[in-house]
Amino acid sequence: MYTIFSSASNAYKSAIKIIRVSGSHAKELPEIFSFKVTKPRVASIRKLYDLKKKIIDHALVIFFPGPKTVTGEDLFELHIHGSSVIEKKIYNVLCDNNKFRIAEKGEFTRRAFLNGVIDLTQAEALNDLINSETENQFKASISQYGGALSKKTLHWRNEIIHSLAKLETLIDFADEELPRNLQKTFHDNVVLLLKDMKRAIKFSSYGTRLRSGFVITLIGRPNVGKSSLVNYLSNKKIAIVTNQAGTTRDVLEVTLDFEGFPIILNDTAGIRKTSLEVEKIGINKALEKAKKSDIILILSDKEDFSFPELKPMPKVKKILVHTKCDLAVIKNNKVLNLSVKKDIGINKLVKTIVDYLKTLSPKEDVLLTKQRHIKAVKEAIKALSNIIDIDLNKNPELAAEHLRIAAKEIGKMTNLIDVEEILDDIFSNFCIGK
Ligand SMILES: Nc1nc2c(ncn2[C@@H]2O[C@H](COP(=O)(O)OP(=O)(O)OP(=O)(O)O)[C@@H](O)[C@H]2O)c(=O)[nH]1
Ligand SMILES: [Mg+2]
Incomplete structure (x- = not known):
């Protein structure tokens, strides 16, 4: 079996880069890079040389003998200076040696699993x-x-x-x-x-949402300020804002973090009767998204929040938001007054959303x-x-x-010892070096 190696950090440039080498030939590194053997588990400074005895780096090196290591195999860590030139030189030396090869995605973790250090869920x-x-x-x-x-x-x-x-x-x-x-x-x-x-x-539905994001969809008539709110919350000019009704046609998705809750916020086309085919498609898309959401924010700049289109979605939580409250305020405690222009009600909206998401959260660990x-x-x-x-x-x-x-x-x-393809599927989602 090959001894594998890879950088454990992905950053292009960093002060220090850690190269991990795992496998039965890891212990040969002192010989390969011409440095004095180190004591197991003791960090030591060594000069590393290439095959022509030219210096590569002054590095901090640590040898962890297996099986009590993260991969369950002999493991060497080379803490080199973060230059890509140094990294390349290290790679070249190892690639020249037919006992070594660059690790595939997730291969360190895969070996940890196969050697029984961790199970599959871990x-x-x-x-x-x-x-x-x-x-x-x-x-x-x-x-x-x-x-x-x-x-x-x-x-x-x-x-x-x-x-x-x-x-x-x-x-x-x-x-x-x-x-x-x-x-x-x-x-x-x-x-x-x-x-x-x-x-x-x-x-589990809470658990999967925690991984992928809780979905919030904005629904409203054209021009009520949906895109303006999305831009405001994401702090970016994601969506086009104009004073023309029917500006947004497609569903635009932004990811946000509301007090630890991952959020996917969907900006959508304004709902109205239209003969324009492209707008109709956009409106249908908006309603499709709304159906699969955890929360629908119904936005209106008037006191009219009725959307017969949302009737078939009784289970989705709805929050009523009156936009442009800098122009007029609605006195109704079921409605949240909000103005993007004057920064009114935004914190309250986020709090309302977070409070609702907290009610979904189980008291115990999500498994x-x-x-x-x-x-x-x-x-x-x-x-x-x-x-x-x-x-x-x-x-x-x-x-x-x-x-x-x-x-x-x-x-x-x-445990999935004999289902190779599932293992491939799991570990291919990892990045190299993990
Ligand atoms: N006074 C005031 N105007 C606002 C506010 N929010 C948005 N607007 C204005 O309302 C108009 C429409 O804003 P958009 O964000 O494009 O509205 P929308 O709901 O996305 O519109 P469509 O994409 O056409 O459905 C723009 O001229 C905005 O500047 C607000 O809080 N106060
Ligand atoms: Mg819009």
Whole structure:
């Protein structure tokens, strides 16, 4: 197996760059770069030379012998000066050696997983952690990286295996009638487990939103100030603003951070009756977006917030915003007065949104944030639900089979040893060097 190497930092220029080398040949680096062997786990300053004995850099080097390393393999870290010339020289020396090659995306983490240092949910969380941009994304990913989901998964799996073991002993005594309370305890356990899993699924939509962003769509008649609000909130001139009705035609998307909540804010075409085909398409797009949103902000510069088009979306939270309140104020406590021009009501709007998002947030850690995990738990729930109606006296084997399916599904979350393509899919989302 090749020993892999890569820069652990992506910045083009930085004071220090760390090159990580992982694999069985990592320990040969002192010989390759002509420097004196260092003590394991001790940071030492060394001069690194190329193959012609020309100096490359004065670097801080640390050798971590495996298997107690982040990859589970021997690992060398070279803390070089951040110049791309130095980096290139290091790469050239290693590339000349056929035992080494540049790491693929996520390959360090992949090796950590294959060597059992972390499980799959932790590997996935590491990618989320690196990519986290808001406080709440950070919290969810660091808890998953710390093993919160692994712990829960292990608990579920143990419960299932435990029930299965019980059931299999019962199958061995198939000739005798089972004590009634035994059947009941068994079913009670399954019901409890189902409850716990369903609870995790219930909070999963919050979890996935935490990863991808809560969607807020602006809906209003033309010219009420939707694009002006988007520009104001994003602090950029994203959308064109004019005093002509019907300026915005397409859906424009901006990503924002509202007190730790990742937000995707959609600016849309103003809703009105129109014969213009392009505007009609825009209006339909706006309503489509609204349907899939967590919040619809209904904007109006008059006291008219009725949109029959939104009737089929009763479940989406709606916030009524009266725009251009520098010109006129509406006295109605269900309506938020706002002026982009005079900076009135913006903080209140953000607070209203954040307060609502907080009500969606579960009290406990969010466990399921990924479709892969959600799918596995749903499959397990399906299998376990089948057990409820089975009479253990008549068909214990069938119950055992459903338990086995559930255990397998749950096991998939943390371990996927033989499903290479899923591994490729997971690790291809990583950047090189992770
Ligand atoms: N007085 C005042 N005018 C505003 C305010 N916000 C926006 N406007 C003006 O209202 C007009 C329309 O603004 P836009 O942001 O383009 O409105 P829109 O809802 O995106 O319009 P469409 O894209 O056509 O649907 C512009 O002339 C803005 O300058 C405000 O708070 N006060
Ligand atoms: Mg607009």
